[in-house]
Amino acid sequence: MTNLNEYLGGKIFNAKELTPDLKKILLDQGAMQTDATYQIKGERYCRRCLMRLPQKSGKYSYCRHCINLGKISSRDALLITSSDVVFPVQEEYLSWNGVLTSNQQRGVHELLNAFNSHKDHLVWAVTGAGKTEMIFPLIEQALIKQQRVAICSPRVDVCIELFPRLQKVFPKTTIGLFHGKSLERYHLTKIAVMTIHQLIRFEKAFDVLIIDEVDSYPLAGNQMLHQAIKKSKKDMGMTIYLSATPPKKLLQKVEKGQITLTKLYQRFHGHPLPEPHCHLLFKEINFLGINPRLRLKLNQIVNNHQRLMIFFPSISVMEKFAQKLGKYYPTLSFVSVSSLDKKRLEKVQQFREHQVQAILTTTILERGVTFKRVIVLVLNADAKEFSRTSLIQIAGRAGRDKKYFDDEVHYYYRYYNLQIHQACREIRYLNQQVKK
Ligand SMILES: [Zn+2]
Numbered sequence: 001m002t003n004l005n006e007y008l009g010g011k012i013f014n015a016k017e018l019t020p021d022l023k024k025i026l027l028d029q030g031a032m033q034t035d036a037t038y039q040i041k042g043e044r045y046c047r048r049c050l051m052r053l054p055q056k057s058g059k060y061s062y063c064r065h066c067i068n069l070g071k072i073s074s075r076d077a078l079l080i081t082s083s084d085v086v087f088p089v090q091e092e093y094l095s096w097n098g099v100l101t102s103n104q105q106r107g108v109h110e111l112l113n114a115f116n117s118h119k120d121h122l123v124w125a126v127t128g129a130g131k132t133e134m135i136f137p138l139i140e141q142a143l144i145k146q147q148r149v150a151i152c153s154p155r156v157d158v159c160i161e162l163f164p165r166l167q168k169v170f171p172k173t174t175i176g177l178f179h180g181k182s183l184e185r186y187h188l189t190k191i192a193v194m195t196i197h198q199l200i201r202f203e204k205a206f207d208v209l210i211i212d213e214v215d216s217y218p219l220a221g222n223q224m225l226h227q228a229i230k231k232s233k234k235d236m237g238m239t240i241y242l243s244a245t246p247p248k249k250l251l252q253k254v255e256k257g258q259i260t261l262t263k264l265y266q267r268f269h270g271h272p273l274p275e276p277h278c279h280l281l282f283k284e285i286n287f288l289g290i291n292p293r294l295r296l297k298l299n300q301i302v303n304n305h306q307r308l309m310i311f312f313p314s315i316s317v318m319e320k321f322a323q324k325l326g327k328y329y330p331t332l333s334f335v336s337v338s339s340l341d342k343k344r345l346e347k348v349q350q351f352r353e354h355q356v357q358a359i360l361t362t363t364i365l366e367r368g369v370t371f372k373r374v375i376v377l378v379l380n381a382d383a384k385e386f387s388r389t390s391l392i393q394i395a396g397r398a399g400r401d402k403k404y405f406d407d408e409v410h411y412y413y414r415y416y417n418l419q420i421h422q423a424c425r426e427i428r429y430l431n432q433q434v435k436k
Helices: 020-028 102-116 131-144 156-169 196-201 223-232 248-255 292-303 315-328 344-352 388-395 418-435
Strands: 012-014 032-035 037-040 043-046 077-080 121-125 149-153 175-178 191-195 206-212 233-243 260-264 277-280 308-311 334-337 358-361 375-378 409-413
Touching: 020 077, 102 121, 102 131, 102 233, 102 260, 121 131, 121 248, 131 149, 131 156, 131 206, 131 233, 149 156, 149 196, 156 175, 156 191, 156 344, 191 196, 196 223, 206 223, 223 233, 292 315, 292 375, 292 409, 315 334, 315 358, 334 344, 344 358, 375 388, 388 409, 388 418, 409 418
Parallel strands: 121 233, 121 260, 149 191, 149 206, 175 191, 206 233, 277 409, 308 358, 308 375, 334 358, 375 409
Antiparallel strands: 012 077, 032 077, 037 043
16 A cells, blocks of 8 residues: 555656556645646756756757756656645644743744744854754744644755754654655655755645755755755745855845844853964975974863864865874874765764764864864865855854853964955954844
8 A cells, every 4th residue: 555645745756657546646635747847938947946958959858957866858747746734733742841042032033923924034043052942933833833844954964963853842743854865755744854955856845944054065056956945835935044154145135125034143052152263384284294283282182181173175185184193193082074974973973972082074064063062173274165154164063062162163274365364253243243
């Protein structure tokens, strides 16, 4: 027996992948069948990802943009299932006894206002402001109104961190975690946690779309993913953007009054963001091993048994450094992670559980992860892989715990460039706003 839940909820299927029986059932349930492509001004577009198909070479063309989700050609038809679903009413949705700070309460109030007026909303909250807790009451309101909520991030790691937190506070509500690497098959749930890429598979599916880390790779500047956000939202639905470093385009929309804004300049524990210490290195980092200025810092950290995160611009730089680190500091236990690392989640967990003293990482851990009491170093902070926003996010990994709010952050570089200057200036600016 087919589990219909794996199909319902505004999901897009290539009609040829469904059996005639299943197709009939889904059509009876309100699904819509449509051509897989459509034409505007002589150009052909893909109905699933809304991107333009290449100029026709043969008789049929297919969409290369969303090919990862299965091939769609101009002769295919799509079946888009109904998103009109009635969920059973629950007595209680949110089960959380945490206390919100007055700033967070203001944010909740502003979010609920936006929800009630069907307006898109941006939450600009410094790293560690506690933005996740702020969305709980909003999700609760949506659930009470029988609405469906999707919480999306461009980053798998962020989704994986978020999922258990939501399960804990909405214990009786169905929640799904869907991303390219997960084994869980899609099924209809009231709350869906997923990567932005997954949204391409949906049309008019969600009443409330919460987009976390809206400025981060690969969402930033990606037309297909931005279109997927618009397309997967219901006509009367709303989108909430969460970011510590919002992109200019969103701030311009705020200025034009198209979306409303909540600003949170203060971390939940009320202490300022750690301001980075800047170190100009006169020699290459790999000159004769490890640069002496850096070594001084490392000696202090290793001798004091302090916990350490080191960020690198690339895997190759990280790997070379890891070898030297192991040689100079044989007593230092550490792991290194990157986007290509299959054991990344386990290694992050090892660091979290204090099984190792240090974690070496690329920008993959620049956001969405929280550790207590950790010194943060960025090597080659002037490298092109570190933007202003990633340097701010990385600095935000430090000082997240109330007791250890003043963790140190150090940027090491050979050229003091614009991104370093802007990151330091913005962190100082945010801290000054709190004092005002
Ligand atoms: Zn496509």
